[in-house]
Amino acid sequence: MRQNKGKTKRVPTIFDIINLREKDILNTIRKFSKNPNRCPYCGSTKVVKFGKLRTDDIKIQRYYCKECHRTFNELSGTPLEGVHSIKNALLVAYFKLELKCSDYAISKALDIPYPTVRYLSNKINNNTKFFKSLLVLIRSATSL
Ligand SMILES: [Zn+2]
Structure with a gap:
């Protein structure tokens, strides 16, 4: 398979995200929000x-x-304004954008109340590019 020229965009696995602390995610966000x-x-x-x-x-x-x-x-x-758990937001983004799960499935899989998933899901819909970049950045931050 031929690679794209320049940088390869990789996405994290669920394990990368599960093991992250909120602090790690915040530090990653800080890299692209001055x-x-x-x-x-x-x-x-x-x-x-x-x-x-x-x-x-x-x-x-x-x-x-x-x-x-x-x-x-x-x-x-930023799209994370008002979000209670940055990690949950990232997990929902991962299930939604990478695994194409429904909000209902995400709510069940992560044991997050459905209204919270809907709230985060709307934010993700309105800021898809931001959350995709965040997932890519998290991947590069976690792969050594
Ligand atoms: Zn002012």
Whole structure:
């Protein structure tokens, strides 16, 4: 079989993703989302670091806009904004985009409530390119 010129895009296996920590995924996301130097609400560049949001495994950088006085975080404005578990989002993306599973099958396979799968599935539909790139990046981050 002939390979494409340039880089070969590989996708992760389920084991690659299952073994990942949220922290690893966040670090991968950071590689292609630069630190925000602009407020997503008003576009001002007067933003400063403003503590961190903590979950069990990860710390998400928060920012404060000195212009409009709103806060946001490093996932604001990305398709992962508002997502509770980045890992679940990635798992749903994998089952949906790579394995072509239905939302119902994904809900059963991963034991994630159907409404949550629907919510993530909609995000993935609207940002297919982002999630495909994320899966490719995860693969390159996990294969040594
Ligand atoms: Zn602002």
